Amino acid sequence: MSETSLYAERPAIGVSACLLGHNVRYDGGHKRDRYIVEKLGKHMELLPICPEAAIGLGVPRPTIHLVGDIQQPRLVGVSDPNLDVTDKMKQFALKQVRELNHISGYILKKNSPSCGMERVKVYTETGQQCIRKGTGVFARVLMQQHPLLPIEEEGRLNDSVLKENFVNRVYVCHRWRKLQSTQMTPASLIAFHTEHKYLVMAHSQAAYQRLGKLVSNLPRKRLTKITDDYIQELMNTLKRRVTRKRHVNVLQHIMGYLKQHISRDDKAELTASIESYRRGETPLIVPITLLRHYFRHHPDSYMSKQVYLQPHPDSLGLRNSI
Numbered sequence: 665m666s667e668t669s670l671y672a673e674r675p676a677i678g679v680s681a682c683l684l685g686h687n688v689r690y691d692g693g694h695k696r697d698r699y700i701v702e703k704l705g706k707h708m709e710l711l712p713i714c715p716e717a718a719i720g721l722g723v724p725r726p727t728i729h730l731v732g733d734i735q736q737p738r739l740v741g742v743s744d745p746n747l748d749v750t751d752k753m754k755q756f757a758l759k760q761v762r763e764l765n766h767i768s769g770y771i772l773k774k775n776s777p778s779c780g781m782e783r784v785k786v787y788t789e790t791g792q793q794c795i796r797k798g799t800g801v802f803a804r805v806l807m808q809q810h811p812l813l814p815i816e817e818e819g820r821l822n823d824s825v826l827k828e829n830f831v832n833r834v835y836v837c838h839r840w841r842k843l844q845s846t847q848m849t850p851a852s853l854i855a856f857h858t859e860h861k862y863l864v865m866a867h868s869q870a871a872y873q874r875l876g877k878l879v880s881n882l883p884r885k886r887l888t889k890i891t892d893d894y895i896q897e898l899m900n901t902l903k904r905r906v907t908r909k910r911h912v913n914v915l916q917h918i919m920g921y922l923k924q925h926i927s928r929d930d931k932a933e934l935t936a937s938i939e940s941y942r943r944g945e946t947p948l949i950v951p952i953t954l955l956r957h958y959f960r961h962h963p964d965s966y967m968s969k970q971v972y973l974q975p976h977p978d979s980l981g982l983r984n985s986i
Contacts, residue, residue, distance in 0.1 A: 671977050674709050675838035678764055680773035681712035683818050688714040692724040697818050700771060707977050708834070711767065713760065715778045715802040719752045730777045730786040730798050737786050739777055739801045750801060753778060757805035767813070768841060769834035770806060774819040778802045781817045812899040813837065825905055828982040832975050833902050836860065839971075840895060848891060850882035857894075862972035864901060866914045871901040912942045914972060915951050922955075925962040934958070949983040 681688045685696035704710065717723055726744060730737035741747030764770075772779040778800045786798035799807070807815060814833035821827045843856055857879045864872045878894050915938045923931065937951040952973060959967055967973070976982060 671707060671835075673838070673842070674707060675768035675834050676709040676711055676766060677704075677769035677771065677834060678711045678713050678767050679771045680776070680779050680818075681714035681717070682773055683771060684710055684712045686712055686714065688717045688723050690716070690723075690725050690727050695773065695818075699821065700818065703980055704831075707980065708769075711764075715753060715756060715760070718760075719749060719756050721749065728777055730784060730801075731789060731791070732786070734786050734795060734797050737798055737801070753801045754805060757802045758809070760802075761806050761809040764810070766841070768837040769814040769830065770810075770816075771821070772800070772803050772806075772815065772817050774817040776800050776803075781807075781815060781820075812896060814899075824982075824985040828976075828986055829902070829905065831980065831982055832863070833899065835976050836863070836902060836971075837899070840898075848887060850879075850884065850887060853882065853887070853891060853894065854879050858966075859969045860898070860971050862914050862918060862970050863975055864898065865917070866906045866910050866972065867901050867904045871897060875901075908942060908944065911948055912938060915941070915955070918955055918967065918970070918973070921964050921967050922958050922962060926958055930958065947984050948986050949978075952983060 679700060682693075682695045683697045683700055685694050685701060687694050689695065700710070716725065716728070721728070726747065727742045728739055728747070728749065729742050731740050731745075732738050737750075738748055739750045739753050772781045774780055775784060777784060777798075779802055780798070780800040781803050782799060783796045784798035784800055785794040785796055787794045803815075806813075814830055814837055816826065816830045821830065839856070843852060846852065857875060861872065864875065875894060875897055878890055878897070882890060919931075919934055919938070922934070926934070934951070934954055937946070937954050940946045941948060941951050956973055959973075
């Protein structure tokens, strides 16, 4: 199957509007992120949202910051502490996130008192000291209301592993939403689980076994509860970083499906490719490409459905640097 047909339907993700080049920041500028706009934008529907502009603070506008308790800070003006938009922001956030039930991910602006995901400055009442342990008011509501949604800050996407992990989760979430849009059955859930076997194993073999137990006995009357437990376990598992060692383990498992079909020299080439990746000499895309090459010549109905071999569009280049 071609990449075009495989990823014909684009997942929708929310994005802080300034990251898409919209002039909505407090100073009237933007923080356009080239990767998000030019790379992800080719494969995903990017929905721009600026909470501060949306609640009527204007552009440009007085700067605001977080003050008080780290868990429940107030969102107030820096120069004018009487400007308190905490409740207004929470109300907007609750309304907005209810309208985002269809999205498959979200990218937030780091350090923002509205959108920052973590390590946002929270000031004392006097404003003399701050602690970098806060979460933006909008971001906190978003994460509370959609705890399984793939969410990242644009700064963390500079880490190649975190970036690939986030995009992986977006596409898994997108596939899950498509599955939910149909009539969920025990058979369709089992098929979904089977297709994601090696992707999950790369994150945790123990989690894959737990997921397997969930789908091993699927009485229809308990299907809703089981699917809820399943997606919670799955999305939490996929948050974990995948180590090189775990990738190697999965690659070797997949290679096992070819041993009866390829020559001794081909086996040696594939083994050498996996070993080179293990040593950090080549990126993950090298053994993956070789595996896919051999499966094109020796088709396997089980492996043809494995998401791990192409979890996202190759043109994103995510496996070229991990």
